[in-house]
Amino acid sequence: MKEHKMSRRNFLKVGAVASAAGLMTAAPVAANAAAPAASTAADEENCFGLFQKKPKYIFLFIGDGMGTAQIQSARFYQGTVTNNGAITEAELSFTQFPEVGSVTTYDSTSFCPDSASTATSIASGKKTESGVINMCPWTRDVPYETIAEKLHKQKGYKVGIVSTVNIDHATPAAFYAHQKTRKNYYQIGVELANSGFEYFAGGEFQKVNGDGTGPNNHEVAAQAGYNVVTTQAGAAALKAGAGKTLIIAENLADGKSMNYAMDAAPGEWQLTNYVRKGIELLDNSNGFFMMVESGKIDWACHANDAAASIHDVIEMHNAVQAAVEFYAQHPDDTLILVTADHETGGLGIGYKTTNYDTFLTNLAHQKMSYAKFDSTYVNNYVKNQTPFETAMQDVKANFGLTLPTDPDAASAGKLLLTDYEVENLRTAYERTLKVGSSSQSKMSQQDYELYGTYIPFSMAICHTINHKSGVDHTTYAHTGAMVNLYARGQGAGKFRGVYDNTEIFHKLAELTDVQ
Numbered sequence: 001m002k003e004h005k006m007s008r009r010n011f012l013k014v015g016a017v018a019s020a021a022g023l024m025t026a027a028p029v030a031a032n033a034a035a036p037a038a039s040t041a042a043d044e045e046n047c048f049g050l051f052q053k054k055p056k057y058i059f060l061f062i063g064d065g066m067g068t069a070q071i072q073s074a075r076f077y078q079g080t081v082t083n084n085g086a087i088t089e090a091e092l093s094f095t096q097f098p099e100v101g102s103v104t105t106y107d108s109t110s111f112c113p114d115s116a117s118t119a120t121s122i123a124s125g126k127k128t129e130s131g132v133i134n135m136c137p138w139t140r141d142v143p144y145e146t147i148a149e150k151l152h153k154q155k156g157y158k159v160g161i162v163s164t165v166n167i168d169h170a171t172p173a174a175f176y177a178h179q180k181t182r183k184n185y186y187q188i189g190v191e192l193a194n195s196g197f198e199y200f201a202g203g204e205f206q207k208v209n210g211d212g213t214g215p216n217n218h219e220v221a222a223q224a225g226y227n228v229v230t231t232q233a234g235a236a237a238l239k240a241g242a243g244k245t246l247i248i249a250e251n252l253a254d255g256k257s258m259n260y261a262m263d264a265a266p267g268e269w270q271l272t273n274y275v276r277k278g279i280e281l282l283d284n285s286n287g288f289f290m291m292v293e294s295g296k297i298d299w300a301c302h303a304n305d306a307a308a309s310i311h312d313v314i315e316m317h318n319a320v321q322a323a324v325e326f327y328a329q330h331p332d333d334t335l336i337l338v339t340a341d342h343e344t345g346g347l348g349i350g351y352k353t354t355n356y357d358t359f360l361t362n363l364a365h366q367k368m369s370y371a372k373f374d375s376t377y378v379n380n381y382v383k384n385q386t387p388f389e390t391a392m393q394d395v396k397a398n399f400g401l402t403l404p405t406d407p408d409a410a411s412a413g414k415l416l417l418t419d420y421e422v423e424n425l426r427t428a429y430e431r432t433l434k435v436g437s438s439s440q441s442k443m444s445q446q447d448y449e450l451y452g453t454y455i456p457f458s459m460a461i462c463h464t465i466n467h468k469s470g471v472d473h474t475t476y477a478h479t480g481a482m483v484n485l486y487a488r489g490q491g492a493g494k495f496r497g498v499y500d501n502t503e504i505f506h507k508l509a510e511l512t513d514v515q
Contacts, residue, residue, distance in 0.1 A: 054512055055335035055490040056157070056287030059323040061094070062122070063316050064115060064171055065298030065309075065344030067481050071095065073306065073349055073471060074313040077360045092317040093324055094338040097486040099496045103504070104482055105342040108137040111480035115298070116182040118341035118501060119174030123147055123291075125505030133170065133188070134178040143178035147505050150514040151289045152197065158288040160199035160278040164271055164312070165257040165295030167202040167248070168192065168217075171341060175291050186210035189217035192246075193224035199281050199290075200226075201235075201247040201274040204256035221246045232269050240280055247274065254371040260296050260308045261315035263372045271319040279326055287333075292319060300369065301345030303454055304473040306466045308369040309347070327489055335490050335511070339504070340483035346474030351467050358470030365400025365415060366465055370458040373398060378455055381429075382436065388429050391457070395425075399465050421464050428460035452476035 063070070071092065078090030107117035107127055114130040121127055124144035128137045136142040151157040163172040168188040173179070177191040185207035192200060205217040218228050227245045229235050235247045251268050253259040264270050275292055282288040294316040300308035320338055327334040349358060368376070377394050380386065389403070396402050401421075402414040409416055417425070428451065437455050440448050451459040453476070466472060485504070487495040491511040495504075 057334040058289045059336045060291045061338040062293045063297050063340045064295045065301045066340040067343030069347040074310045077310050093321040094486040097488040099487040099492040101485040101495045102482045102498045103485050104500045112478045115170035115341050119171040121501040122504045123174045125502045133174050140180040146175050147508050148175040154514050156286050158282045159197040160282050160290040162274050163202035163293040163295050165203050166206045168205050171293045193221040198244050199278050203258050204248050260369040262311035263369050271315050275319045275322045298344045303370050305370045305462045306471050307363040307366040336488045339485040343479045343481040346479045348472050351470045351472045354470035360469050362469040367398045374455050425460050428456040432457040
């Protein structure tokens with residue numbers, strides 16, 4: 001219908017002309033009669049909504065921990081510097097979306113919330129406590145129904161849930177589970193199987209065997225009619241019409257999650273591959289809803305690993321582009337939203353020793369995440385009590401950080417360490433060999449501020465290359481910073497402005513007309 005393409009401005013103009021024409025033929029109005037109330041923006045929006053098509057293909061991308069600095073650092077990293085020194089930032093697929101909103105993230109108990117409560121707000125439109133998934137706060141005895149469940153039940157939409165971390169982690173779980181604590185991992189896995197959603201893909205269940213007295217989460221899913229696929233070849237072989245499917249990534253890394261984008265082997269499936277497979281399996285004439293989480297942006301920022309965060313933001317940009325390509329084929333029926341549940345790490349662009357400049361290209365020296373460095377190198381250092389100078393050869397090869405006494409110190413392309421930086425690294429290395437990582441309660445304030453609960457040597461390396469690049473973090477936890485939401489497609493205009501994260505649910509519910 002042509003009305004679908006009528007702009008809001010033209011629609012209001014037509015309405016005004018029609019009203020004026022009506023007044024010309026109407027009976028005279030008494031002089032003392034009350035003038036009609038001026039229409040409000042809400043009235044206009046509601047009126048315009050009568051002519052708006054409902055999106056039937058909805059993508060909701062959540063960059064866990066992805067604040068504006070995480071996005072901006074990726075854009076700067078991808079940018080260019082001309083011969084005369086002029087800089088140009090790069091665009092990401094979603095930073096070019098026509099509508100942008102700013103979203104508050106606090107929960108019912110904290111201005112620095114966790115993923116369980118913030119994902120609950122997005123999924124169900126309700127506030128709850130940190131650590132709680134879709135249950136009312138304090139009493140935790142009333143479950144909340146999510147937008148994914150409503151669309152599945154009321155509209156017959158197929159539903160997909162994708163994450164680069166564990167498929168039962170807080171953010172993906174908030175779209176299908178209802179638990180008093182996010183730590184009820186086995187029970188969350190059972191809820192996954194009982195959801196009936198058509199597509200799940202991501203990392204392994206965290207407590208796949210539960211207490212060992214019953215079927216494991218894979219078996220529970222299979223008993224509920226899911227194809228449980230644990231190889232990349234098996235995932236690639238799936239075709240439309242395959243039925244309900246659960247894919248656990250074949251190549252697992254820290255915490256049984258998928259690899260960081262920068263650590264993935266050539267040909268290894270990443271987030272984009274699972275989004276494309278989801279589109280293939282979910283596509284149908286009735287509609288689908290797909291929630292896609294880039295969860296390791298959060299994990300990288302917890303560990304203050306700026307390079308790993310940047311590469312996962314870039315991979316999310318690639319995944320969003322896959323949705324944009326689908327949108328190009330179905331522009332009147334598709335809505336794409338890209339947002340975050342909260343910000344992690346307190347990332348700032350700019351550092352004390354770099355003053356008014358940044359050197360983000362220095363991060364290109366980093367060849368692997370802190371987690372892969374731990375598993376590939378640091379574990380052996382501890383086992384063999386490797387000398388510091390020997391370990392620093394691996395640091396030079398994988399991070400570019402070079403000792404002033406190194407024979408290659410004068411060569412171009414190396415990040416030469418100062419004496420102060422060397423001593424910081426040496427101190428962290430010695431603590432790594434003697435103590436390793438520890439809990440906050442067992443650490444001095446100084447050690448916790450320096451290393452968090454991570455391997456001291458890896459944290460010192462990340463902090464050093466970050467600082468040389470002109471970035472820094474304020475915390476190993478989350479912050480209360482607002483996050484952005486980028487929208488494109490049918491109904492995208494509803495997501496502009498400043499609002500609370502609970503409004504994401506309500507705006508989606510209104511757009512899709514679910515109760």
